[in-house]
Amino acid sequence: MSVQLLLGVILFLLMALVGGKKGVRSFFTLFLNFGVLFFTIILMSIPNVNPILLTIIACIVISCINLFYINGVNRITKTAFFSSMITIVILLLFIVFITEKAMIQGFGEEEIEEIGAFSLFIGVDFIKVAAAVIIMSTIGSITDIAISIASPMRELFQHNPSIDRKELFTFGLEIGRDVLGTDTNTLFFAFFGSYLGLLIWFKDLSYSFGEIVNSKVFGAEMITILCAGIGVALIIPITAWITAYFLVRVEG
Structure with missing residues (x-):
């Protein structure tokens, strides 16, 4: 075995x-x-295929698997799914803009030796690919936080049907604050753990702190972590508001 x-x-x-x-x-x-x-x-990898469109489709499928297949199709999973899709679209537009301005797409000089034997004219927009990588890295955390907020809000509403929308929204924010720090740190250590070899390589090459910070590979990872953290923070108020609006409007 x-x-x-x-x-x-x-x-x-x-x-x-x-x-x-x-x-x-x-x-x-x-x-x-x-x-x-x-x-x-x-x-x-197919030329002339839009990576952004593929990413949105993949996020929809992954969200359906994580929410509907595991937890079933109900009002809470529908709310969490809708909240996740709104967050992903907003985050995706923001990431494409940041990636283009920061010019973190493509390969860094540390990777040139490994890909020197290959052609770089592959017909793929690396800006969109970089944005897709960031979104794919955060989709799991986004859907997890969405269902973690929506489910307790539904439980509270069932036990206290007279609660108004503002109080329910505030309750959702309180739950989000409890999970925000842990999820953000989880993303941080996951990214840095996967690139621990790169940090050791920087040390062996005697990179100064300034060279590390300004290297393309390190900059891309930092922007990925920060954008993922933004997505985690953004899903909290979106899910809390949509869930509060949906529950009070439909069931109240």
């Missing part, structure tokens, strides 16, 4: 024991999401 298979079996057993049927569905969503991402990457 290979190490990958052994770890997969352990993960499946733990998710099944802890989460029951929902844990099993969550396990299989890992493979479904991987399939969506893999298929999206293949399509992005």
